[in-house]
């Protein structure tokens with residue numbers, strides 16, 4: 102099976118978790134499969150809150166109603182992918198640049214189901230460069246602070262987030278204490294948020310494997 106087929110199988114398995122109401126929807130190629138599957142059962146839900154302009158566009162094209170988080174209230178379910186996940190369901194996200202809105206929608210949701218192919222499962226986070234969203238004027242200052250934390254930040258050039266900000270991708274981080282580092286980086290002035298999801302981890306992981314989707318709980 103290809104990596105994309107594994108993503109699709111994990112995404113389709115997440116449809117079983119959809120019970121109705123307004124659900125949170127993440128961003129990325131795995132989530133795109135979820136949106137396509139959601140379209141087939143769209144009559145079962147009221148609509149969705151989106152974590153990116155890209156997912157909003159895809160859902161609208163399928164005729165799925167997209168709500169603003171401010172008018173939707175607390176969400177019962179959020180479905181999103183990840184760039185890396187541990188067995189504790191601590192994640193690195195933001196490869197697609199949507200980390201801030203993803204973190205907001207995850208925080209506002211009662212249950213966060215992460216969907217991923219098996220290549221995303223790691224023992225220690227940090228092989229994937231950690232995305233950090235920064236206010237443009239703070240880029241160089243934040244980069245210097247990230248070097249002090251042991252990382253090598255690289256500016257994602259020619260890229261602007263949906264919020265009008267920039268991304269630094271930080272290499273060389275072996276993340277032994279994800280919640281601590283998440284907090285430390287968020288405390289740097291000018292950081293909007295970073296791609297570690299440990300303070301609010303996923304609640305359940307659906308991992309696409311050649312023998313079928315596997316459910317993993319921390």
Ligand code: 5RP
Nearest residue numbers: 129130131182195196197199
């Ligand atoms: C986007 C994300 C995605 O969830 C992450 O990059 C995984 O993407 P894909 O499903 O394409 O592998 O965090 O900001």
